[in-house]
Amino acid sequence: MLGLTSVCVFLFSALALAVNSGYSLGALVLLLASSWLLWKRPRLDLQRRDYLLMGVMLTYFFIFTANMLYQGDPARELDMPLRVLLAVPVLLLLLAYPPRPSAWWSGVAIGAMMGAAMAFWQLIVLHLERPQAATSNAIHYGNVSMLMGMLALCGLDWAREQRHRMTWSILLLAGALAGVLGSVVSGSRGGWLVLPVCGCLFSYYYSKGRGARYLAAILGALLAACILAYILPNSRVPQRVAVAVNDIKQFQDSDNVTTSIGQRMEMWRTALTLSSNHIWIGMGRNGYLAAKQQLADAGKMNAVIKNHTNAHNDYLDALVKRGIVGVMALLALFLVPLSLFARALRHSAPGAQPYALAGVVLCTCYMIFGLTTSSLTLNIGIIMLVFPIVMLWAMLRQQERTA
Template structure:
């Protein structure tokens, strides 16, 4: 069983971006394997922290589902919160049969490199303006690519103490660079916001107990990466930044909601206005779309955004559809695991800290992604949050047991 969980965890990340729905192969295998718990009944020795994480996943599912039923939304809406529920038995399986650490870190690096290679081919050979690798759109590709890259860099602490140290350090560094490169060529500006935040997290973590010069070197490296991304020949970064500034100016001066940024700001404004009418329970997906149609017909909202099914912001989308209760459930999904991983990062044994750091980065990235898009409305979005979350937690707990 340990071999099966290790292979599944490797495939989960390794195929995430280079194969269509590649993340599903490992996730489905883990879910099917979790049925063995019904007859094997291994001792799990669950702690209060484990119950807290499981409870958070179940809370998100229950709040989302109850709201969907209350508003009589289409049954297909259940597809997203169901992923959070299905992550719970996978977490129990991995606590009983934790995968090998090398399978996790190796899968991340292969996934980031494979995704960047495919996106580069789409850019250079197919002349795609917004490469998306094997995903459904460039935004989600860019976000997941930079996420895999940042998670690779979390593994450097593990690599320093592993066998074949230089090989693992080189592989994880290559994965980190590939993840950032994939995000850059995708042109997904929202994901770029995660780079300086994660850079600060890495700087303070890796400089802990070292001199101020070490911290300065890490911060200098972060600035150098950012400048290089901006100055590279044919880099989409300056064009995308310039376009964003022009879109914001157009929306501010002329209320132009036909641009990319203008449409987002119009959707945010509309969601905020509509949320006042149903502040506690929201108005559901169907009610939200109907209200947008009414506003568009009355000239109170730009018609160019009336057919979008979400607010392009996780927090505002939860507020307008599920009210304050929905926002609290969403924040719990981000903040409870973040607090658990952060506590392990501060007080856990040294061998568990790379996994704790990765958990912190995972939750932080998703909180940032949700500012400019609905990161949890597609399968790749919700799966790449909850499954890495339980994988990392299970491996963290394993490292604590053997410390």
């Protein structure tokens, strides 16, 4: 079973961006394998922290499901919270049979490189303006690519302790570079917002005990990399930044919602307007779409956004559809794992800290992604959050037990 969980964890990340719905393969096999616990009944030695992590996932599922049933939303809306529920038996399986660390770190690095390779092929050979690798959307590809690049950087301390530390370090650094480059060529600006935040996290973590000069060197390298990405010939970064600035100016001057950012702002403004009358439990998906249609018919909202099924912001989407209760459930899904990983980062054994750092980066990235898109309304968004959470938590707990 240890071999099976390791293979599944590797495939989960390695195929995430290079194969259509590739992230589902490893997750599905892990879910099916979790039924083994009913017969084998291994000793899990669960702690309060494990129950807390499972509890927040179950709470998220039940709150969203109850709200959907009350609002009369279509059954397909159950797909997303159901993914969170299904991560709970996978967590129990991985706590009983934790995967090999090499499976996780190699999967993340290889997955980022395979996704970037496909994106560059689409850019250079197919001449796609917005490469998306094997995903259905350039935004979500760019975000997940950036996420995998940041996760790869979390494993450098683990790589230094391995027998072939140089090989592992090069692999992880290559994965990190590929993840960032994949995000850059996708043109997904929302994913770029995580770079300064993660850069500060890495600077603090990797400079601990090494003095202020080491911290300054890391921050200087990060700043130099950002400047280089901006000034390189044919770089997409200045072009996309200039478009963003122009979109914002047009929206402010004339309420132009024909641009990408203009549409987002109109969706945010509409979601806030509609949520004010249904503040506690929201209005559901059907109520949200019906209300937008009414606003469009009355000329109070631009009709260009009436067919968008989400608010392009995780927090506003939860607010307008599920109310404050839904927003609290969403924040708990982000903040409870974040606090658990952050505490482990401060107090756990050195061997567990790379996984704690990766957990902090994962939750932080998703909180930032949610500001400019609805990450949790698609399979790739919800699965690439909850399943890495349980994988990292199981490996962290294993390192604590063996310390």
